[in-house]
Amino acid sequence: MTDTIPVLDLAPLRANExxxxxxxxxxxxxxxxxxxxxxxxxxxxxxxxLDATFAEAARFHAQPLESKTAMKIDExxxxxxxxRGATARYxxxxxxxxxxxxxxxxxxxRELPADHVDVLAKARFRGRNRWPALPGFREQxxxxxxxxxxxALSLLPIYARALDRPADYFARFFVDPMYTLRMSHYxxxxxxxxxxEFGIAPHLDTSFMTILAQNRIPGLSLRLPDGRWIDxxxxxxxxxxxxxxxxxxxxxxxxxxxPHRVINRSGQERYAIPFFFDCNYRAVxxxxxxxxGAGKEPPFTYAEFMTTYQQANFHHAQVDGKKxxxxxx
Numbered sequence: 001m002t003d004t005i006p007v008l009d010l011a012p013l014r015a016n017e018x019x020x021x022x023x024x025x026x027x028x029x030x031x032x033x034x035x036x037x038x039x040x041x042x043x044x045x046x047x048x049x050l051d052a053t054f055a056e057a058a059r060f061h062a063q064p065l066e067s068k069t070a071m072k073i074d075e076x077x078x079x080x081x082x083x084r085g086a087t088a089r090y091x092x093x094x095x096x097x098x099x100x101x102x103x104x105x106x107x108x109x110r111e112l113p114a115d116h117v118d119v120l121a122k123a124r125f126r127g128r129n130r131w132p133a134l135p136g137f138r139e140q141x142x143x144x145x146x147x148x149x150x151x152a153l154s155l156l157p158i159y160a161r162a163l164d165r166p167a168d169y170f171a172r173f174f175v176d177p178m179y180t181l182r183m184s185h186y187x188x189x190x191x192x193x194x195x196x197e198f199g200i201a202p203h204l205d206t207s208f209m210t211i212l213a214q215n216r217i218p219g220l221s222l223r224l225p226d227g228r229w230i231d232x233x234x235x236x237x238x239x240x241x242x243x244x245x246x247x248x249x250x251x252x253x254x255x256x257x258x259p260h261r262v263i264n265r266s267g268q269e270r271y272a273i274p275f276f277f278d279c280n281y282r283a284v285x286x287x288x289x290x291x292x293g294a295g296k297e298p299p300f301t302y303a304e305f306m307t308t309y310q311q312a313n314f315h316h317a318q319v320d321g322k323k324x325x326x327x328x329x
Contacts, residue, residue, distance in 0.1 A: 004035075005031075005035055005037050005038060005039055005230075005232065005233075005240075006027055006030060006031045006035065006038045006039070007038070007039040007040075007041060007235070007238065008024055008027050008028060008031070008038055008039070008040050008041075008158075009040075009041050009042045010024070010040060010041070010042040010043050010044070010154070011041075011042030012024075012042075013158075014042060014044065021157060021158065021161055021167060022161060024158045024161070025158050025160075025161030025162040026162070028158050028159065028162040029162040029163075032162070032243055032247075032251075032254075032255035032256055033254065033255065033256065034225075034256075035222075035224065035256070035258065036222070036225075036242055036243060036255075036256035036257060036258025037222055037232070037240060037241065037242040037258060037260075038240075038241055038242075039235060039238040039239065039240055039241070040151075040155070040238060040239050040241055041235075041237055041238045041239075043151050043239055044150075044151065045147045045148070045151055045213075045239065046147075047237065049143065049144060049147055050144075050213045050273075052140055053140060053141070053144045053183075053213070053273050054213070054215060054271055054273065056134075056137055056140050056141065056183070057183040057184070057185065057271040057272075057273055058185075058269070058271055059134060059137070060106055060132060060134065060137065060183060061104060061106075061183075061185040061271075063132065063134075065082075067132065067133070068080045068082070068104070068106070068132075069082065071106065071130045071132065073085075073107065074127060075124060075127070076109070076124065076125050076126065076127030077107055077109070077125060077180065077306070077310065078107055078108065078109055078127050078128075078129055078130065079106065079107060079130055080104070080105075080106045080107075081104060081105045081106070081107070082104055083102065083103065083104045083187075084099075084100035084101060084102060085100070085101075085104070086100065086101050097196065098196045098197075098198060098201040098202075099194065099196055099197045099198075101198060101199065101200045101201060102186065102187065102189055102197060102198065102199050102264075103184050103185060103186045103187075103199050103200055103262070104184070104185050105182050105183060105184040105185070106182075106183050107180055107181070107182050107183075108129050108141055108145070108180070108181045108183075109125070109126075109127070109129060109178070109179065109180050109181075110145070110176075110178070110179060111128075111129055111142060112126065112127075112128055112129075114128065118281070123281070123303075124303055124306075124307060125178070125281070125302070125303060125306055126281060141181065141183075144181065144273070144275075145179065145181050145275070148179070148181070148211050148275040148277070149177070149179060149277070151211065151239075152177075152179075152209055152211060152275070152277040153174060153177070155209065155241075156170040156171065156174060157170075159209075163251065163254075163288055165288070170279075172283075173279040173280060173283040173285070174279050174280060174283075175280055176280055176281075177277060177278060177279055177280055178277075178278040178279065178280065178281055178302050179275060179276060179277045179278065180275075180276045181273065181274075181275050181276075182272075182273070182274050182275075182276070183271070183272075183273055184200075184271065184272040184273075184274070185269065185270075185271055186199040186200075186219060186262055186264040186269070186270040186271070186272070187264070187269060187270075188264060188265070188266070188267055188268065188269065189263065189264050189265050190265075191265055193265075198261050198262060198263055199219060199261075199262035199263055199264045199270070200261060200262045201261060202223065202259045202260070202261040203259060203260070203261070204244055204245050204257045204258070204259055205242060205243075205244030205245070205257065205274075205276065206244045206245050206246055206276070206305065206306060206309050207243070207244040207245075207246055207247070207276040207277060207278055208243065208244065208246045208247045208250065208277060208278045208279060209241060209242075209243060209244075209247065209276075209277040209278075210241065210242050210243070210244060210274050210275065210276050210277070211239055211240075211241050211274070211275040211277065212239065212240040212241070212242075212272065212273070212274045212275070213239055213240075213273050214232070214233075214234035214238070214239070214240055215234065215270065215271060215272065216234060217264070217266050217268050217269075217270040217271075218231065218234075218266055219262045219263055219264040219265075219266060219270050220232045220260060220261075220262050220272075221260065221261055221262075221263070222242075222258050222259065222260040222261075223258065223259040223260065223261075224258075225256065225258075229261075232260075242257075242258060242260070243255055243256065243257055243258075244257050244276075245257050245305070245309075246278060246285065246302075246305060249285070249287065249297055249300065249305075250285045250287060250288060251287070251288050252287040252288060252289045252290070252295045252296055252297075253296060254288075254290065278302050279302060280302075281301070281302055281303060282301065283301065283302070284299045284300070284301055285299060285300055285301065286299040287299070
């Protein structure tokens with residue numbers, strides 16, 4: 001067992017160096033069977049783009065509350081979620097109930113036109129973005145989503161080789177992929193805050209892939225499979241990537257979904273811009289087993305999984321009595 005988050009360098013792959021894909025596949029397999037997180041460098045996402053996006057996150061959250069609540073989060077998981085608007089209903093690290101998360105966030109998905117077939121059909125999680133009255137904000141966020149999507153798609157062959165599948169294995173599942181950009185604000189937490197108060201409580205992501213541009217304000221930590229918590233550093237020029245419950249289920253439990261949390265006692269305001277990346281809305285994820293046999297769980301789609309998850313974990317989607325068993329937690 002290692003407590004070092006692996007670093008994958010994409011530069012050799014981007015330069016088409018022989019053997020680069022196989023090397024990265026082995027490194028990613030190690031990352032997801034031992035840690036559940038990895039850093040990626042040589043990724044091609046400009047730091048200037050990330051800096052501008054952090055600035056837009058701060059600008060959005062600096063608006064008056066009434067301007068933000070005018071974009072109240074909807075059934076598609078698009079819009080503004082207020083401070084303490086979500087609670088991790090299942091504590092992954094003990095039996096003590098946790099307090100509502102001390103953060104506010106706004107969510108954006110792929111930009112869909114009003115006449116898109118899914119918009120007209122009111123398909124869940126396929127709604128239209130709503131934008132604040134901030135000049136240049138929409139353009140910046142869409143540029144950031146485009147950059148993260150390009151990176152995520154470029155990583156798919158590495159995931160395929162890590163699972164001993166052909167490099168193009170995932171391509172057909174990720175045509176018009178789903179994604180969500182979350183722009184979070186973590187205010188300063190009091191040094192005397194109770195132990196069950198978190199910026200975001202220990203949780204598992206839902207996604208196939210989460211890409212996180214680390215800022216310089218500490219607070220993120222992750223729990224290793226042996227139960228130890230380690231702080232996630234922020235190496236210069238690297239992005240942090242992890243897998244969530246959909247990756248774990250799709251890989252038949254072979255790849256980890258690692259619990260992580262945020263506690264902001266830095267004395268500063270903290271912002272985060274995680275990008276959650278998933279397959280096509282209608283793609284059926286059949287577990288990828290080591291022997292090609294039946295998986296531990298049945299096939300599933302994005303909408304099926306996310307509907308159950310949101311009902312269990314978010315105030316705005318809560319259904320009385322509806323519970324979610326967090327696999328392996």
